[in-house]
Amino acid sequence: MISAVSSFDPVERPDINDRFFNRELSWLSFNERVLAEATRPSYPLLERLRFLAISGSNLDEFMMIRVAGLSGQVRSGVDEVSIDGKTPQQQVAAIRAKIGELVDMQQRALAELRALLDNQGIHIVDERHMDSQATAWLRQYFIDYVVPVVTPQAIDPAHPFPFVANQGIGVLFSLRRVRDDARLVEMVLIPSAIPRFVRIPGEEATYVSIESVICRFADLLFPGFQVEGDGVFRVLRDSDIELEEEAEDLVRYFRTAIQRRRRGRVILMEIDRDCAPEAEAILREQLALPDTLVNKTDGMLGIGGLAGVVEEDRPDLKFEPFNPRYPERILEHDGDCFAAIREKDMIIHHPYESFEAVVDFIRQAAKDPSVVSIKQTLYRAGNQSSIIAALIAAAESGKSVTAVVELKARFDEEQNLHWAAELERAGVQVIYGFIDWKTHAKVSMIVRREEQAYRTYCHFGTGNYHPLTARIYTDFSFFTADESLARDAVKLFNFITGYVEPQRTEQLSISPINLRETLYGLIDKEIANAEAGKPAAIWAKLNSLTDSDMIDRLYEASRAGVEIRLVVRGICCLRPAVPGLSETISVKSIVGRFLEHARIWAFANGHALPSRRAKVYISSADAMSRNLDRRVETLVPIRNPTVHDQILDQVMVANLLDTEQSWVLDSSGHYHRIESSDHPFNCHRYFMTNPSLSGRGAALSRGGVPRLDLRRGRE
Template sequence: MEMSNPTGRDQSGGAAARSADRYFNRELSWLAFNDRVLAEACNPKYPLLERLRFLSISGSNLDEFLMIRVAGLVGQVYRGIEAFSIDGKPPSQQLAEIRRRVRDLETGQHDALADLRRSLADEGVQISDGTSLKPDAQRKLRKYFEDQISRVLTPQAIDPAHPFPFVANMGMGVLFKLTRKADDASLVEMVLVPSGMPRFVRVPGEEQTFIPIESVISRHAHLLFPGFKVEGSGVFRVLRDSDIEIEEEAEDLVRYFRTAIQRRRRGRVILLELDGDFDRAAEALLREQLGLEEALITKTEGMLGIGGLSGIVDALDRPDLKFKPYTPRYPERVMEHDGDCFAAIRAKDIVIHHPYESFEVVVDFLRQAAADPAVVSIKQTLYRAGNQSPVINALIEAAEAGKSVTAVVELKARFDEEQNLHWAGQLERAGIQVIYGFVDWKTHAKVSMVVRREDEGYRTYCHFGTGNYHPVTTKVYTDLSFFTADPRFGRDAGRLFNFVTGYVEPPRTEQIAISPIDLRERLYELIDREIENAQEGRPAAIWAKLNAITEKGVIDRLYAASRAGVQIDLVIRGNCCLRPGVPGLSENIRVKSIIGRFLEHSRIWAFANGYSLPSARAKLFISSADAMSRNLDRRVEVLVPLRNRTVHDQVLNQVLLANLLDNELSWRLQPDGRYCRIEPEPGEPGFNLHAYFMNNPSLSGRGTAIDDASVPKLTLKRGAAS
């Protein structure tokens, strides 16, 4: 079955049923992932503020899901497009199921918040609506409201004389029902919460008491509306369609995105959240004014905008309620060369495992390139670089030092478009050649290329990564950075940049595969080779670690491998449309998901190649791409082979194997779509892969100063570290 039905013919019969038997729905799979994130907010093994952070993440995740994925489905319904999902569901049916699941998820979020509030209160941290404040604290909060908050609020009457105010995406407001004391006239007023205001107000004098900003406004309405009696109030929140569609006729991408970012703030309303006591007449007014066709409307007795709870976690200095701080190691291999990244890479390929090993080595690689008079050229892809980017600063320093610097800045990086436009301007002003890539495809590959003049001639040093050049995410995302001076990789990196900057499609590459040119075909060839090995009686197995697997072609290839007897173990953090453990289809496929302190983000493929995994002869790859149609067909991505013995050993025998062995952070996907938390068997030791990597140096970066025996070796016996 195809993922979509462009003819529009009815698929409600047997074909759709067969699709549902073979595949999980992508959107429902994502909601199952967010259920697992929410479960960590209820995990008693974690410190309380970290649990609150997980709750916040589940809220932010859900917001993005609604603004992008649900908005896309709503758009299809609105335009009458019957594009069927991989499991044979039309958009309207998907939306109906999503709405039920979203309501269940929101109920779980509010239950978790209620539990956390009680537990945090026992530790002296109050998340309050303000009703229980002591008189002195109430006076201080009132003064804070008068001095700091009231002056930036703009009450607006809702009547024929005043146009209904625009409510921006993720905007929150309070509707007040008032009676004028002088003549008993009724009035409805709206107060929108300015986007620049803090989500929670820390009560002055009460260092660990926080009140939502909307509650502060509601409690002090009498100060905003003197001469009126406040009859009631209701809080609401709006999410809008936030996807940016690229028009083929867009001639100037920079100008297009500056305009599109403004349009996104005014997109179609996707969700209207109301508090449980919201007045019905006021609700009807919002429904009429906001244009809520196909929108999801939810009422809750709990807090709106749960994603903002991270502000409390960040504001509180309570180390007793947070994870013990972790300081990443700087690779010993580099320090043995007196911190000279080029000398370390020239001596041998190296893999850096973030966040356990510092991202500073990546920054130092570029800083040293900027300062090194022997460096003549730097080329760099930038997908997400963050607000404060040392990578951007290093590139500017290189240009100012007279280097030839090229930066591929991806304007289509979702929710980073505005920041990337800013960086592009900064880079251009520094004299850097800025390229925006393809109109239709995102450049998602993570590559740095430095050309250095040496005694033997020009040598190219490359960095290939599975993650972004982002100073914040590198501290919490698990990713791999591969450094090499192998000239074959250098030539391939040059071909990749020529493809992006000049549309020069390489006729061949020596090492890497590139999407959308040949990455899909390379994966298919590797899977097919395992099928042949299984059919010929040789060991056949596939291990993979990805963020998502939703692409029908890849899934069907893995099904064929399973039927041939290939043993397949997948670690898929998020979306998984593949249905494992189905007799006659996927009985040899096992899928797990890992959720913990760090976000699993690296993409790794391992193929047995005729030997039992793990093996030094296995074919091993890292990639910037997930197994999704967008990555294989509509993005520029790379698949990078790892052949150096030490690097190969680290990624296969340490990183991948630890993911398979983990039995403390893992969930097993069942054939019916349920995820069950994996628990150690009776008498079996627990194994936490995050703790393992926090406490043990990497095989590639440890250097000669660390004895091999100091790194516990992992074996396939679950949980064993001998």
């Protein structure tokens, strides 16, 4: 049974003959699916609150990047239409209408969760709903920890309106001086160093937002004044960094650009519905531009800040802790990663298998006297990176270490600049790659001296070298000592570091050189097989599908009779199940405890899927124009039989079988949650309880891994 629960519903429902859905509205639909997880009764309450906070953070980033970019096009008079035929102005109008719906849904979800959490002894309150004891404690907290760090600023001709930082929250107060009835407006900006929510001590957890605390005790900030009104507000600014191709010094450019981003144009201003009229008028005059979206709400501003409440120590209200397994095959070789990889190719399935295997791969290389060199791409590494530490240790031990640090990783630019400086100080050769292309490929290459020769060990990943996201993103880490892939990896690094474009590769496909053409060739082969009456099918697992040419190629395959099953977590501009266009294409999205992030392509190759003879690939790239044309990405063929089985027969089939976290996209743009099934199946739970194939080593021969069958579900 499938029930319609959530949808993306364009302001103007597109004609069914149109080939594409709008990219931005499709993303908003994805965030609606994330928000829907906050309403699932089967989830623990704090996990539901976490999904609500994530939906808020997601929406903030969407406003700061996508809406900011479209608004800039409107201001510049750009009339280029999107793939669904909408002008920038039409898209902004449709987006604003949908955002209004999403914000209302978030506030309703918060109201429901507040009531449920109250019953569990966790209270999210404002300054008006506290007993005398809590009020006394909070008053002292305000005196000790808030007053010393906030700075009231008068708003008058002698005091220019202060700068409000991106994502900044502030309060405007309307005051009357008691001794002479003089009127005054004061602003208090809340420093980002202050926790968004204050927890009042006690057996039961009571959280009060910092803006409520400031409003409650404003009289302590303004002695001699009567507070006659207040208004809480929040600002989001344009946060995209546009790279100038003529930038002479990339590092200096990004340091400057990061500073400019903090002062970007105001894209969204949220105002408390109870805001004093005088304060609201000042905010609109000083901050709101003609294209600024102004939202007035009687709910909470900055709902992403609820992530702080989720950290409450209540394991009974969270998912049962999960500890990833360490690959048994490496343990069978006494922790020697190189020996395990030398035996045969191996893939690690994160987060179900530990990211420590990747870290140990680099750590072992750093300590191993036989290792000659290490080359590594770094897109996002996090702020506490053991990978960075291992690379520094390797350089300090005299090894040749090259790190390709991508400065254009959005919102990680500053962190990456920091890591680049740390690496350079340790003697690592730091390369920043191309000015106009992001290096998004995730590759490590270790050269080791063995028996009077060199052997190269490679790691190809679908996720970042980031220890925190590796615990919540589903990704692949593919390890191989295959000589042809090693030669291709050398060419890839030479391309990035020296602009030496490879004339040909043996196995690896690289964007923007030949990755698109490789996929086209594989799709065309399925079309030819279908026309010849052979089994023809394509299975793909992606985060986003937006490239119009790739979608048209899939439409062509569908018209030829190729069965196409897509698992697209986020944006999908392809319109499935349209007679004569895409009737053999199905699209589903999985949203659950973990964020689906791995990319897989599988082609039937003349045999019914799944099959040992199918062609299977993993990739760092999504089917988006930027990934295929403006980023350095990899598409890696999987030839080892055990790894092939794990990706196709285990991971891909499990994603197709999932019923408990899946949404199905219909031809009109609506997503329907699969509510129940004769064979209920949760792919996340399956991988949490069943070990993978290629990392099991000798343990695999003892059985214990259930087989999956698309016809009967779990077998």
